[in-house]
Amino acid sequence: MRVFDRIIADRGSRYAVSGGPAATRDEVAALLAGLKRSRRFARATHNSWAAILSGEPVKDDDGEAGAGALMLQMLQRADVRDHVVVVTRWYGGKHLGGDRFRHVADAVRHYLRETGLDSRGPS
Known part of the structure; x- marks a missing residue:
């Protein structure tokens, strides 16, 4: 799993983005469990995620309403499959209002760019 920590800070909120290959929900669960083994990530307010597993879109907002849908849309546009x-x-x-969506999108863009997934062709 790749982790990019402390990539965005706004009004006291801090963001990180992580991910890795996953072809099944069990693999997603294992990656999330691995991430949360770090006390820092286990204590986070939200660990929202999205993936396209064997062609099936899956997501979890983890309390950050709408975050999973936005992330899923970005993964679909980039044609990233079997990767959470x-x-x-x-x-x-402090509430961030609509800025929280911009931060989620920026975090996903950061991940795709840093891992090279933004430039790969269809899987």
Whole structure:
């Protein structure tokens, strides 16, 4: 699993993005469990994720309403399959409104760019 920590900070909230290959829900669960073995990630306010597993779109907002859908849409556009992306947020005490969606999108873009998944062809 690749982890890019502390990539965005806004009004006290902090964001990280992580991910790795996953072809099944069990593999997604294993990657999430591995991430949460770190006390820092286990204590995060939200660990939202999305993936396209064997052609099936799956997501979990983990309380960050709409985050999973946005992430899934971005993965579909980039044609990233059998790979889970997790956006982690530590809430800083101030509501971000619509800016939280911009931060989720920026985190996913960061992950796709840094891992080279933004430039690969169809799987």
